[in-house]
Amino acid sequence: xRVIHExxxxxxxxxxxxxxxxxxxxxxxxxxRLPEPELTVLDPGDESAVHVxxxxxxxxxx
Numbered sequence: 396x397r398v399i400h401e402x403x404x405x406x407x408x409x410x411x412x413x414x415x416x417x418x419x420x421x422x423x424x425x426x427x428r429l430p431e432p433e434l435t436v437l438d439p440g441d442e443s444a445v446h447v448x449x450x451x452x453x454x455x456x457x
Contacts, residue, residue, distance in 0.1 A: 400444045415448055422446055 402422065405414040412427040412435075422440025426448075427433040440446075 398441075398444045400441065400446050401449045402446050404448070404450050417441075417444075417446055420444060 400417045400419045400422070402415040402417045402424070405416050405423075407413055408425065410425075410427070412425040412433070414423065414425050414437075416423045417440050420440035421438055422444075423437040425433075425435045425437065
């Protein structure tokens with residue numbers, strides 16, 4: 396069974412993409428949503444782990 400890490404929302408970038416970070420292994424990505432979705436890995440962290448995004452209350456208001 397693979398380990399699951401929770402990615403935390405960091406910020407909305409000027410490009411409109413969202414930056415996400417994993418506090419467990421340091422994985423960092425940017426994610427641009429529709430209509431032109433794109434995932435960019437900034438730091439791979441633990442590539443054997445399954446990463447899931449978690450948005451905490453009021454995180455997008457920041």
